Amino acid sequence: MLKGFKEFMTRGNVIDLAVAVIIGTAFTAVITSVVENLINPLIAATGGGNVNGLAVKLIASNDKSVIDFGAIFTALINFVLIAAVVYLAIVVPVKRIAERRRRGEEPPAPQPTDVELLTEIRDLLRQQANR
Numbered sequence: 001m002l003k004g005f006k007e008f009m010t011r012g013n014v015i016d017l018a019v020a021v022i023i024g025t026a027f028t029a030v031i032t033s034v035v036e037n038l039i040n041p042l043i044a045a046t047g048g049g050n051v052n053g054l055a056v057k058l059i060a061s062n063d064k065s066v067i068d069f070g071a072i073f074t075a076l077i078n079f080v081l082i083a084a085v086v087y088l089a090i091v092v093p094v095k096r097i098a099e100r101r102r103r104g105e106e107p108p109a110p111q112p113t114d115v116e117l118l119t120e121i122r123d124l125l126r127q128q129a130n131r
Contacts, residue, residue: 015094019086031081035074 054073058065112120 015090019090022086022090028078028082031078031085035077035081039074039077 054069055071056067056069057063058067
């Protein structure tokens with residue numbers, strides 16, 4: 001049972017699932033906080049005196065007509081930072097572990113050819129006949 005569980009855990013699908021869960025939960029809060037408190041103010045500062053930073057209001061009387069480029073940049077930065085952390089913290093170590101396992105395995109012994117097997121059988125039959 002433990003061997004089966006170990007095989008299940010070392011399959012690629014389980015690692016992919018773990019990566020997806022981590023992307024969705026653990027790093028999101030940290031990265032979002034960094035982006036909202038550090039990067040967003042920098043983006044807003046480049047947008048000039050507008051409170052929204054890099055936002056554009058298409059219709060002055062309609063608050064729903066705002067295109068917020070700063071929010072788009074923030075989402076892209078969040079994604080890139082989260083993906084980089086997950087890659088460096090999970091994907092690279094798992095690849096190294098798999099590589100070490102592959103190096104630890106010895107290649108299987110070469111199988112004898114049909115001719116070699118037939119020669120061996122012939123020699124054994126000769127030995128038995130000479131007794």
